[in-house]
Every structure is written in structure tokens, then in C-alpha cells.
Amino acid sequence: MSDRQLADWRNHALALESEVNKVVVGQQTPVRLITTSIFARGHVLLEGDVGVGKTTLLRAFTRGIGGGYQRIEGTIDLMPNDLVYHTYLGEDGKPHVSPGPLLMSGENLSVFFFNEINRARPQVHSLLLRVMAERSLSAFNSEHYFPHMIVFADRNQVEKEETFEIPSAARDRFMMEIPIVVPNEDTIMESLVFDTRFHNVDALVDTVKAEVLQFDELNAFSSVIQNNITTSDTLKKYALNLWKATKAPLDFGIKVSGVDMNRLVLAGASPRGMSMMLRAARVNAWLNNRTAVLPEDIHAVFHSTVAHRLVFSPVYEMRRTEIAREMLSGIVNAVAAP
Amino acid sequence: MRSFSRLLMHCLFACSLAISIVPQSALAIDSQNLPDVPPGYVSIKxxxxxxxxxYTVGDxxxxxxxxxxxxxYKLVETSLPIIGYEKRYKGQVIGIELKDISxxxxxxxSSTTHHIHLAYQVFTNNVVAKNAALGPEYINLVNTKNHQDLVKYRIPSLDIAISPIAIFGQVKIENNMSQLMGPLELSNKKESNWLKASIALLVISLLGLLYILGMRAWLPLMGGSFAKAYRALRKLPNTPEGLKxxxxxxxxxxxxxxxVSVFSNNLDDFITEKPSFAPIKSEIQQFFGLSRHVYFEPSAIHDTGSDPRLxxxxxxxxxxxxxxxxxxAPLTQHSGQ
Known part of the structure; x- marks a missing residue:
């Protein structure tokens, strides 16, 4: 029964990917990673410049999986209660309270998009992190649950003014950090500019087939994936070695150009991070029609699940992206399996 | 009658022998007893x-x-040295005889110059070198104006050294001064043996070093990673554990x-870096399939045939x-291809 279930869901997942790839072109890797995070039930931090299609990408996925989609813009004056409720004077001249983005869709909330999260204050981060971890919120003297919610946050790494750096503990709550970059193929770039289909985002998103997946069944099916995709002893040993290498890269002979490796890493990947990596790797194995995780499945999600969890010396934080990329590539190259 | 004649013969032989010896010894004794020639009459070279x-015996x-x-003065030629005369010193035969004279x-x-060529032969030897002398020889001169004035002249001796031919018995080799043995050499046998042993050790060490530096392979082409893997594979047992x-x-x-660690997802990079492996790219992919089956996913199907070990x-x-x-080399039909 599980095998058929796994196969059916895989077909649906691949169909969803296909639908999304039609409206967001040249982003196959981010699309695969977001699909993975949806089935691994992990939150995602999107990194990319302005106007590269992050919102379109998320709206397309939301339409495909169904459920509620809410979005909020991170600003320096945004307060935690802005996520929970709005107050306004109604037509009757009386004050009214309406649910904020988090509560608006109730338990049907499937995607919550926090745009430019690093512009919001730490208080807002704090609330969001609790919602991400517990998928619940206390408001109006009652407990609100968001069992199907996945948070997608976006941050712009280029602009640093009036921003609050997301602390490592907060970054660790995200399963993945996915870079969204503009495709560099001429044909894709040309179509993005000249193809009028991409000018109207609403119409574009409406072309995605609605509710390819059932958002309220994803949690249960995620457990099916995690229970059915196996990991061999060799793979476990390999994953452990990868983990050790993130903590002590020099022990594995890993070097990054222009970096004192003795001072670089303050903390490697966390246990939560490694478990999230394995969850994502299992989903990747399932998406590739395998019943067990291979090293290649880990490679597919290694950068996106580990890079943002590494804690570097402050002197190297400014070069974080390139250093993390080079170090993790070095780890993959250095650690053998079997 | 017969015994008488024999006795007579013996007596005659003894008398003739005595006559042949007595004049010579009497002349020699006479020469040495004569007065020396006055200075200035004889010069010698x-x-x-x-x-x-x-020199040794026979020389x-x-x-x-x-x-x-x-x-x-004039030379009395009968006083010249006699061939075969045994010279003695303190009653002992010195072992050097005049072999020839001309x-x-x-x-x-106003003078007479005499050229006397003397050839002596050595009839003695010793276990160590010893001194000997040729001469001295005494000749007699007579005054032609006064025949009663008979004087002698001493030809000075020539010192030589007699060397042994060989030594019999157990003696110290340093004492054997025979010229036939050549110069005494220090034995270098011990050092020679050490040198040979050291060279042998050096050669063995160099071969060992070559073996180590050659990645434990005797020939350069044997040191490659796959060459070593090929040798290692042949020693592994044909069991599931051996296959792993x-x-x-x-x-x-x-x-x-x-x-770097090669996986199926960076195989293209590997082929780009090592184009010599391009002809077997598909087989490398098959190998990754086998590895997947063996190490990660036992249910995965591999296409290496029924005998993956072979x-x-x-x-x-x-x-x-x-x-x-x-x-x-082309694959055989047992390879599963």
C-alpha cells in the first residue's frame, strides 16, 4: 500500500514541479529544493535580489498545494502584533479588530511568506520563530494552530542598512536556505523581459494547475516518506563524517582560500540541522524513485540545509556566502562513501 | 797384493789433493802478510x-x-783472485764465490792499467736479510827494479744484502723478506667484506626505497591506484563481504x-579531468549502480550480471x-554486458 502511495504522491509532486517550472523559468534547482522542503515539512529561507521571482515562485507553489497563502513585508517599525491582528475604525465609527496575516487563514494556512525578514525587529523574529517551531500562537485568550504552515522568509544580502541580522539560532530553525539567482541563459533572460506572459504575475500564477497536492495531507504523507526511505549503515557513517567535517574541517584536510581554517568555524552544523538534512535527503531519494538514501541525495540538499547553520568568526561573516560554498564543496570532495 | 795396490792408490790421491790445496792457501796467506804498496803508485776505480x-742464492x-x-810496480798476475775460491770470515764460509774473472x-x-772483471755468485741465503760483501780481494805487486820488493794492494770490498727466498715453518710474515713475495701488503679482506656487505645492504635499501616510492610496485606502471586495486581484488574472497x-x-x-570523492553526480567532472576514462564511462555508471546495491540500497537492481565479482x-x-x-581490454562474455 505504501509503495503505491509513494508512487502516486511522487507523480503528483513531479506534476507540481512541472507546473511551477512553467511559470518560473530557469529555476529548476530552487523548485526541486522547495518541493523537497514542502514534503520534508521544513521552513525555507530564500536568498536573492529584488525582483528575481521569489514571490511568484511561492504563489505558484501555494496554488499547487492549496491552502492559505499569507504574506507580510518586513519593515523596521513592524511589531509582533502586526502579524496577529489589525485594528481599525469601522464604518460604524467603532474600533474593530481583524485577524492579521497569521490568523487570517486559520488552520488552513499553508504558506506564510515573510518578505525581507532581516528588516524586521528581533521581537518580530522571536514571534515568528516560535510559530515556526511550534506551529501555534497564543492570541485573544486562545491557542491558534497552524499545522500545515510552512514559512518562507526572504532576505536581501546586499542591502545592510536598517536591517537586523538573523541570529544563528533563528537561522537554524529554517530547514533550507535557497539562493534564487537570475538565470544566465540568454533565451530565458530574453523571455523574462519580452514575453508578456511574465508581465502579469496574477495571470501567470493562475495558469498553475490548482491543488495538485492536498495541503492538509502533506504532514501525514511526510511521515510515510520518512518511514519508508531507508538509510544504510554506510550512509549513516557518511552523514556523520560530513557532520564532523563541518565542525572540524581541518581534520578532513579542507581548506578555503584566504581563510585561516583554525579560526573560521565557531560552530558546525547542529544536530537539528543534520536531522533536517537527512529528512530532506530522504525526500530527494523518494523524488528520484529510490527506496534508500544515497550520498547523491545528501549532496542535493547539503549546501541548502547546512550552509546557513554554520557559525563563522565575525571577521569572515562578510564573505559568508562564498566561504560556506567553498567549504561545503570541499567537504563533499573530501569525505568518501564508502 | 791387490790390497797393497789399493792402499797405494789412496795414498797417491791424497797426496795429489794436498798438493793442489796447499799452494793456494799458502799464496793467500802470503798476500795478506805482505806490506802494502806505498801510496801514490796505485789508483783504483x-x-x-x-x-x-x-740478492739471493744463485744470483x-x-x-x-x-x-x-x-x-x-807491476801486477803479479798469479795473485789475481782464483775462480771457485771459498772466502771465509772468522772461519765460516761466507757463501759468495768468484764465478768468473777476466x-x-x-x-x-809510466803505468799499466788493468781492467779486471769479476763475477761473483751467491751460494748463501737466510730467513731474514743479511749483509754480505764481495771481496775484499788482495793482489800482489812486484817492483820491477827490485824483485825482492813484493807488496800487496787491497781491492776494497763491496757490501751487498742477501735476501731470503722463502721461509719454511711457522714464522711471522713480517720477517719474510723474500723479494719473490713482493712487497708486504696489509690485508684488506675484512674491509673488503664489509664494503661488499654494505654495498649489498645499500642496494637492498635502494630497491626497498624504490618499491616504497613506487607506491609499493616494482614498475612505475604498477603503482597506479587501479593497478593496486586490481591486485587487491584478486586476493579477496568470493563472498558477499569480499564483494563489499x-x-x-x-x-x-x-x-x-x-x-576528490567521486560519485555518480560528479562523474562528468571526473571524465573531464581524466579523459582517458571516457571509453568506460558507461561502465563506471554501472559500477555506481553496483555500489548502490551493495552499500546503500540492496533492493536496487544493478546491471553487472550474475557474477558481479567477476x-x-x-x-x-x-x-x-x-x-x-x-x-x-575488451570485456569477456562473462561480464554481464
Missing amino acids: TVDPIRLVG VIEREVILTIKAP HSEEVND QAVSKVHEALNATAT WLQQFVRRCRDCERGLTP
Whole structure:
């Protein structure tokens, strides 16, 4: 029964990917990673410049999986209660309270998009992190649950003014950090500019087939994936070695150009991070029609699940992206399996 | 009658022997007892052999004496040394005999020059070198104006050294001064043996070093990662555990060749870096399928045939050929292809 279930869901997942790839072109890797995070039930931090299609990408996925989609813009004056409720004077001249983005869709909330999260204050981060971890919120003297919610946050790494750096503990709550970059193929770039289909985002998103997946069944099916995709002893040993290498890269002979490796890493990947990596790797194995995780499945999600969890010396934080990329590539190259 | 005649014969022989010896010894004794010639009447010059040492029994030593005798003295030729005369010193035969003598003279108005060529032969020897002398010889001169004035002249002796021929018995080799033995040499046998042993050790060490530096292979082409893996594979047992080890060995060889960990998702990079492996790209993919089956996903189907161990051996051999820059050997029909 599980095998058929796994196969059916895989077909649906691949169909969803296909639908999304039609409206967001040249982003196959981010699309695969977001699909993975949806089935691994992990939150995602999107990194990319302005106007590269992050919102379109998320709206397309939301339409495909169904459920509620809410979005909020991170600003320096945004307060935690802005996520929970709005107050306004109604037509009757009386004050009214309406649910904020988090509560608006109730338990049907499937995607919550926090745009430019690093512009919001730490208080807002704090609330969001609790919602991400517990998928619940206390408001109006009652407990609100968001069992199907996945948070997608976006941050712009280029602009640093009036921003609050997301602390490592907060970054660790995200399963993945996915870079969204503009495709560099001429044909894709040309179509993005000249193809009028991409000018109207609403119409574009409406072309995605609605509710390819059932958002309220994803949690249960995620457990099916995690229970059915196996990991061999060799793979476990390999994953452990990868983990050790993130903590002590020099022990594995890993070097990054222009970096004192003795001072670089303050903390490697966390246990939560490694478990999230394995969850994502299992989903990747399932998406590739395998019943067990291979090293290649880990490679597919290694950068996106580990890079943002590494804690570097402050002197190297400014070069974080390139250093993390080079170090993790070095780890993959250095650690053998079997 | 017969005994009488025999006795008579003996007596005659003894008498003749006595007559032949007595005049000579009496002459020699007489010469030494004569007064010396007055100074200024005789001058001498000798031509001596260059080599004065190293003589041994049987050697002949030649010497020439040139005497110039002024008038009125003249040489009594019968006083010249007699061939075969045994010279003695303190009653002992010294073992050097005159073997030959030749004499010629040049007569002038006031003097006569005599060229006397003397050839002595050595009849003695010793276990160590010993001194000996040729001569001295005494000759007599007579005053032609007064025949009663008989004087002697002493030809000086020539010192030589007698060397031994060989030593019999147990003696110190340092005492054997025979010239036939050549110069005494210090024995270098011990040092020579040490040198030979050291050279042998050095050669063995160099071979060992070559073996180590050659990645434990005797020939340069044997030191490649796949060459070693191929040798290792042949020693592994044909069991599931042996297959696991074999796959692991091939992974190690791949990683060592690429200097990074090679997986199926970076195989293209590997082929780009090592184009000599391009002909077996599909087989490398098959190998990853086998590795997946063995190490990660037992239910996964691999296409290496019913005897993956044999396929693996042939695959590694082809990898070894690629490693050496050769055209890979074709697979046999047992390989599962």
C-alpha cells in the first residue's frame, strides 16, 4: 500500500514541479529544493535580489498545494502584533479588530511568506520563530494552530542598512536556505523581459494547475516518506563524517582560500540541522524513485540545509556566502562513501 | 797384493789433493802478510752494480775494477783472485764465490792499467736479510827494479744484502723478506667484506626505497591506484563481504585518481579531468549502480550480471588500462554486458 502511495504522491509532486517550472523559468534547482522542503515539512529561507521571482515562485507553489497563502513585508517599525491582528475604525465609527496575516487563514494556512525578514525587529523574529517551531500562537485568550504552515522568509544580502541580522539560532530553525539567482541563459533572460506572459504575475500564477497536492495531507504523507526511505549503515557513517567535517574541517584536510581554517568555524552544523538534512535527503531519494538514501541525495540538499547553520568568526561573516560554498564543496570532495 | 795396490792408490790421491790445496792457501796467506804498496803508485776505480740489495742464492753479481799501477810496480798476475775460491770470515764460509774473472791491461810508459772483471755468485741465503760483501780481494805487486820488493794492494770490498727466498715453518710474515713475495701488503679482506656487505645492504635499501616510492610496485606502471586495486581484488574472497570490500577498493581507487570523492553526480567532472576514462564511462555508471546495491540500497537492481565479482575484476582491469593511457581490454562474455 505504501509503495503505491509513494508512487502516486511522487507523480503528483513531479506534476507540481512541472507546473511551477512553467511559470518560473530557469529555476529548476530552487523548485526541486522547495518541493523537497514542502514534503520534508521544513521552513525555507530564500536568498536573492529584488525582483528575481521569489514571490511568484511561492504563489505558484501555494496554488499547487492549496491552502492559505499569507504574506507580510518586513519593515523596521513592524511589531509582533502586526502579524496577529489589525485594528481599525469601522464604518460604524467603532474600533474593530481583524485577524492579521497569521490568523487570517486559520488552520488552513499553508504558506506564510515573510518578505525581507532581516528588516524586521528581533521581537518580530522571536514571534515568528516560535510559530515556526511550534506551529501555534497564543492570541485573544486562545491557542491558534497552524499545522500545515510552512514559512518562507526572504532576505536581501546586499542591502545592510536598517536591517537586523538573523541570529544563528533563528537561522537554524529554517530547514533550507535557497539562493534564487537570475538565470544566465540568454533565451530565458530574453523571455523574462519580452514575453508578456511574465508581465502579469496574477495571470501567470493562475495558469498553475490548482491543488495538485492536498495541503492538509502533506504532514501525514511526510511521515510515510520518512518511514519508508531507508538509510544504510554506510550512509549513516557518511552523514556523520560530513557532520564532523563541518565542525572540524581541518581534520578532513579542507581548506578555503584566504581563510585561516583554525579560526573560521565557531560552530558546525547542529544536530537539528543534520536531522533536517537527512529528512530532506530522504525526500530527494523518494523524488528520484529510490527506496534508500544515497550520498547523491545528501549532496542535493547539503549546501541548502547546512550552509546557513554554520557559525563563522565575525571577521569572515562578510564573505559568508562564498566561504560556506567553498567549504561545503570541499567537504563533499573530501569525505568518501564508502 | 791387490790390497797393497789399493792402499797405494789412496795414498797417491791424497797426496795429489794436498798438493793442489796447499799452494793456494799458502799464496793467500802470503798476500795478506805482505806490506802494502806505498801510496801514490796505485789508483783504483770500480764499476759496481746499481742494485746492492735483494740478492739471493744463485744470483751472479758482476763488478769491474780498473787499476792503474805506476812503474816500477807491476801486477803479479798469479795473485789475481782464483775462480771457485771459498772466502771465509772468522772461519765460516761466507757463501759468495768468484764465478768468473777476466783480465786485460793497457801498458803505458809510466803505468799499466788493468781492467779486471769479476763475477761473483751467491751460494748463501737466510730467513731474514743479511749483509754480505764481495771481496775484499788482495793482489800482489812486484817492483820491477827490485824483485825482492813484493807488496800487496787491497781491492776494497763491496757490501751487498742477501735476501731470503722463502721461509719454511711457522714464522711471522713480517720477517719474510723474500723479494719473490713482493712487497708486504696489509690485508684488506675484512674491509673488503664489509664494503661488499654494505654495498649489498645499500642496494637492498635502494630497491626497498624504490618499491616504497613506487607506491609499493616494482614498475612505475604498477603503482597506479587501479593497478593496486586490481591486485587487491584478486586476493579477496568470493563472498558477499569480499564483494563489499572489492567495491570499496574500487571507490578508493577512483577517489585517489580523481583526488576528490567521486560519485555518480560528479562523474562528468571526473571524465573531464581524466579523459582517458571516457571509453568506460558507461561502465563506471554501472559500477555506481553496483555500489548502490551493495552499500546503500540492496533492493536496487544493478546491471553487472550474475557474477558481479567477476565483472568488477574486469572493470578494474579496464580502469587500470585507462589509467596507463592504454586502450581498455575488451570485456569477456562473462561480464554481464
